[in-house]
Amino acid sequence: MAGSMTVFRKEMADQFGSKRFLILLGIIGLLSIMSAYQGVEYLKNNPQRGFLAIFTGQEFGFSFIQLMVFFGPIIGLALGFDAINKERTSGTLSTVLSQPIFRDSVLNGKFLAGTVAVTTLTISTIGLMIGLAIPMLGFGPTIDGAFSIISLTLLTILYLAFWLSLGTLFSVLTKKTSTSMLASVGTWLTCVIVISILASLIANAMVPLPSFQGTFTQGNRTQGGGFNPQISPEYRALTEQRFTIQSTISKVSPTNLYSEAASAILGVAQSRAGFGIINTNPTRTLTLSQGLAASWANIAAIAVGLVICFVASYIKFLRSEIRPGG
Amino acid sequence: MSKPIIETKDLTKIYGDIRAVDHLNLTVDEGEIFGLLGPNGAGKTTTIILLMGLSMPTAGTAIVVGHDIIRGSKEVRRSVGLLPEAAGYYEDLTAEKNLEYIGQLNDLPKIECEKRVSELLEEVGLTDWSKVKVEKFSRGMKQRLGIAQALIKRPKLVIFDEPTIGLDPAGTKEIRDMILKLNREQGLTVMMSSHLLHEIQLTCTSVGILNKGKMIVEDTIENLAKLFSEHQGMNIEFKLHNATPELYKEIEGIDGVTLVNQQNGVLNVGMKRDVTIEVSKVITKYGAEILLMKPREYSLEDIFMKYYEDGVR
Numbered sequence: 164m165a166g167s168m169t170v171f172r173k174e175m176a177d178q179f180g181s182k183r184f185l186i187l188l189g190i191i192g193l194l195s196i197m198s199a200y201q202g203v204e205y206l207k208n209n210p211q212r213g214f215l216a217i218f219t220g221q222e223f224g225f226s227f228i229q230l231m232v233f234f235g236p237i238i239g240l241a242l243g244f245d246a247i248n249k250e251r252t253s254g255t256l257s258t259v260l261s262q263p264i265f266r267d268s269v270l271n272g273k274f275l276a277g278t279v280a281v282t283t284l285t286i287s288t289i290g291l292m293i294g295l296a297i298p299m300l301g302f303g304p305t306i307d308g309a310f311s312i313i314s315l316t317l318l319t320i321l322y323l324a325f326w327l328s329l330g331t332l333f334s335v336l337t338k339k340t341s342t343s344m345l346a347s348v349g350t351w352l353t354c355v356i357v358i359s360i361l362a363s364l365i366a367n368a369m370v371p372l373p374s375f376q377g378t379f380t381q382g383n384r385t386q387g388g389g390f391n392p393q394i395s396p397e398y399r400a401l402t403e404q405r406f407t408i409q410s411t412i413s414k415v416s417p418t419n420l421y422s423e424a425a426s427a428i429l430g431v432a433q434s435r436a437g438f439g440i441i442n443t444n445p446t447r448t449l450t451l452s453q454g455l456a457a458s459w460a461n462i463a464a465i466a467v468g469l470v471i472c473f474v475a476s477y478i479k480f481l482r483s484e485i486r487p488g489g
Numbered sequence: 490m491s492k493p494i495i496e497t498k499d500l501t502k503i504y505g506d507i508r509a510v511d512h513l514n515l516t517v518d519e520g521e522i523f524g525l526l527g528p529n530g531a532g533k534t535t536t537i538i539l540l541m542g543l544s545m546p547t548a549g550t551a552i553v554v555g556h557d558i559i560r561g562s563k564e565v566r567r568s569v570g571l572l573p574e575a576a577g578y579y580e581d582l583t584a585e586k587n588l589e590y591i592g593q594l595n596d597l598p599k600i601e602c603e604k605r606v607s608e609l610l611e612e613v614g615l616t617d618w619s620k621v622k623v624e625k626f627s628r629g630m631k632q633r634l635g636i637a638q639a640l641i642k643r644p645k646l647v648i649f650d651e652p653t654i655g656l657d658p659a660g661t662k663e664i665r666d667m668i669l670k671l672n673r674e675q676g677l678t679v680m681m682s683s684h685l686l687h688e689i690q691l692t693c694t695s696v697g698i699l700n701k702g703k704m705i706v707e708d709t710i711e712n713l714a715k716l717f718s719e720h721q722g723m724n725i726e727f728k729l730h731n732a733t734p735e736l737y738k739e740i741e742g743i744d745g746v747t748l749v750n751q752q753n754g755v756l757n758v759g760m761k762r763d764v765t766i767e768v769s770k771v772i773t774k775y776g777a778e779i780l781l782m783k784p785r786e787y788s789l790e791d792i793f794m795k796y797y798e799d800g801v802r
Contacts, residue, residue: 165596166594169590169593169594170594172593173590173593250577253577253578253579253580254573254575254576254577254578255577255578255579256577257538257543257571257573257576257577258571258573258576258577258578258591258638259591259594260543261541261542261543261566261569261571261573262566262591262594262595262642263563263564263566263567263594263595263596263642264563264566264594265563484538484543484544485538485543485544486534486538486543486544
């Protein structure tokens with residue numbers, strides 16, 4: 164344990180002094196200012212929504228949740244992808260591991276320091292957003308809203324820690340930092356874009372939509388003699404079926420698990436399932452306990468993913484051979 | 490009586506089909522400077538990482554400073570300092586910070602750690618560089634920092650893996666003097682690996698020659714040299730003035746002479762037994778003068794090459 168704490172202290176100093184962390188903090192800061200501004204604009208246009216809508220409202224572009232869906236993986240992976248293999252190639256790992264510590268101390272210390280770093284990023288982002296939104300709106304969250312924000316913060320930390328552990332796993336599995344970086348970028352693109360596209364393709368193949376003519380029932384003639392197309396119930400059923408397939412497939416991606424869970428916590432039932440599908444009814448609201456109940460499986464899945472990545476890194480690292488220079 | 494500080498028992502490490510270390514039995518006594526010698530790929534580094542617990546042996550084990558390397562790996566690392574081959578440092582930290590980190594990993598209390606760090610930086614001559622980032626260091630300086638890093642835990646045994654690789658002659662000598670000083674003044678047992686035979690000869694008291702993971706021979710350097718020259722007979726070099734071809738012929742005829750060859754003005758005479766007097770009489774008989782006469786010493790290189798070839802066979 165003493166070894167873990169020594170590694171932790173050093174890694175903390177490294178993380179917080181690194182340009183990488185400052186860059187991430189800068190990006191996150193900028194984006195959270197933008198999303199706070201958007202959230203506030205959205206709230207001004209939709210005054211019936213509560214304070215929490217600053218995290219979900221999208222007036223022109225990304226909401227906070229979408230930012231996290233998009234940039235969260237980058238943050239976590241960037242902090243973890245070279246944790247072990249950098250020390251391996253620079254030759255410091257054999258020096259460190261020839262000291263009287265157990266090998267797991269190195270992983271524990273590094274992971275703990277990374278978690279503190281993502282926690283700092285999350286809290287500063289959410290804090291910044293709230294700090295900007297309250298003076299702009301002139302009102303703050305309700306007590307329930309505050310609990311939702313705390314839940315959202317914890318969920319975001321868990322989500323980022325998952326990406327951190329995946330990055331750490333890549334750094335254990337690969338010898339070169341360039342390889343683990345490539346693996347990280349690949350995973351990021353897969354989760355953020357490829358799975359959504361794949362889900363649409365599969366849904367399209369499984370439930371093909373009828374041709375355009377069949378799409379609308381014969382419209383009722385309206386007073387002006389205009390043509391008012393109405394969506395037929397069959398068509399509606401088909402799109403719903405497609406939506407179910409798409410969102411089921413999308414659940415493979417932790418980003419979608421997170422966005423579903425975060426939306427539920429904030430009282431919005433599924434505002435988006437991947438790119439391109441926007442729920443037509445985002446105003447359905449849930450209480451925090453309903454939201455947590457609805458997203459429990461998602462939260463558990465992210466936590467399980469984190470544990471799996473961490474244990475896999477552990478097993479691989481404890482068995483690995485530490486040769487000088489790789 | 491000296492007692493063993495490293496004792497390996499049929500230590501074996503197999504990678505796929507390759508036996509990197511093959512039933513290795515070696516003993517290093519306290520107070521020695523032991524040289525682990527062998528061509529590239531002989532298993533020197535593998536042996537060292539096995540001893541430090543950085544890799545698990547396939548079979549066999551070893552006792553290092555009284556602890557089993559498998560069950561007591563952490564205790565071994567508590568009292569053995571290692572300078573790894575191509576040792577790396579945190580380049581963006583200062584020399585002082587690098588050493589402090591290693592000190593902390595050894596559970597040194599803060600004040601003692603700081604004291605020890607400045608002491609060691611003094612010892613390896615890096616005091617003026619203590620606040621400089623390691624990325625600015627030359628190879629020789631990094632290697633000296635590596636020695637300080639290996640010593641911070643006040644080890645009973647230090648293992649240097651190829652300590653002088655890539656250093657210029659001055660840097661090599663510095664490291665060599667430092668190793669000898671540590672051994673002499675602090676009674677530290679040193680194990681060093683090298684493929685530089687000359688280096689081992691100048692530094693070590695005993696040597697083990699490793700080839701293909703097996704210990705081919707393990708002995709003191711004097712014993713090895715003696716053994717080798719007995720095996721090969723005597724060999725004497727003459728530098729002559731006014732030598733003639735007839736002279737060489739006559740020397741060849743002397744009973745007991747096994748080999749006569751002449752190159753670069755030096756006459757090399759191999760003999761089964763000591764017939765130096767007969768040879769010099771013949772030389773003077775032909776009116777030639779002996780400018781220089783000396784027995785040819787076997788360098789470790791000859792020994793090494795011989796054992797290496799035997800090992801190959």
